[in-house]
Amino acid sequence: MNLPVLPSILLVISTVHAFQYTELAQYIDSHQEEYVEALRDWVAIESDSSNVVKRPDLHRMMEVVAQKLRLMGGTVELVDIGEQELPDGQKLALPKVVTALFGSDPSKHTVCVYGHVDVQPAKLEDGWVTDPYNLTDINGNLYGRGASDNKAPVLAWIHAVGAYQALSMELPVNVKFVIEGMEETGSNGLDAMILAQRDTFFSDVDYIIISDCGWLSRRPALTYGTRGNCYFFAEVKGPKQDLHSGIYGGTVIEPMTDLIGILDTLISPSGKILIPGIREAVAPLSDEEWRMYQDIEFDLDNYKTKIGVSQLMYTNKVDLLAHRWRYPTVTIHGIEGAFSDPGTKTVIPAKVTAKFSIRQVPNMEPATVKKQVTDYLHSVFAKRKSPNKLKVTMVIGAKPWLANTQHPLYEAGKLAVKRVFDMDPDLIREGGTIPIARTFQDVTGKSIIMMPIGGFDDGLHSQNEKMSRYNYIEGTKLFISYLNEVSQIKKTSV
């Protein structure tokens, strides 16, 4: 006799959800300026994790995050993750990791949102049009270091929770946060913290959500893979101090010449990695992957124009996407000790250290890569019969991460994107690295989704990094909607 009532109950439930979203979305729109101001405050903190001089700013950044979450009534902790040993042996306190909890209803799913608030270095003289630490709105784009990577996405998650609270709406899931301050330099200390808290903080976490990446185009995306990264220092040491190149040039075997010589053996001009064993380890591209890449809308000419190059390494879409996402590559980032100021100093640098990295993909193993690179560089160096000394160290060894796109987390993501943007998302991989993604997966055994809100042209790590207001604000609505969709996932899904 109760049966006829059922459809009207369903109608009521779905109406309530639709109503909630509209109200929440309106709330977000009407608080847009406040959110931009919050981002301005965060961008103003020079939380550069690679510069030891900026470490006090980084500590302050973590305090600011913790305080914001405390003021919202979260259960917040600043977790001490110990010290970092610098190359000269000096010890430096790592920025504390902020953990927070909103809600602990055992009948609900618990999601853990991971993000970071440290940034890459940025100086006006690098070619920024605006002060990198003064958020500047130009035509709806918010320029500032860390705006997209990853301060706005972290704030968007916090604001999504805040909107539910402000409207006295119950959060559809329990929400935990893990916010760190060392992502850009390899997430030092975070692996150990996750391992230590596996059976406490992480024990009731069902799913992990990361929003530390970007869309491929103007279409929203869900990300199911990231490359890892092995970062190396190769130091060549010669004379006891720098020398005049006129007085001594031609008589000494120069460290820089040795270094450039060995660097030139890492990768061919056409992008072929020359270190034995690296290419052989890579999982072959499957037919299914090929089809997925083929189906993605991606304009190579537009890509070329955006980054300002006349020619790309590959001329077809599938090859280009595959080499961006799921093949390794070698990048030489810079040489410490080299003369790089304006002017014409005539010096023979006594000690030079090259910094290069190799992006990792399945089935590469950082420990194996470390040995392959070290052995190879020493063998190439030996052939030069140089009296100089070579030292190779791997300073970051982050593994790649790959998710199952059939998991209900991705279905929920598609529904949330559809609701907010009225279109289906691209399913993409990311060429960059989120060092902790794989650790989360291996240590907690939980499923992860990456839900980017950054634009395809945000200029991460580059001059004039930005986050558009549109992505920031609509992204916040996406997170609001996603929390609701995740709450609908059947409790049995791992």
Ligand SMILES: CC(C)C[C@H](N)C(=O)NCC(=O)O
């Ligand atoms: C696009 C990346 C995944 C963003 C991430 N925050 C990052 O920059 N990681 C370090 C890296 O070098 O990839």
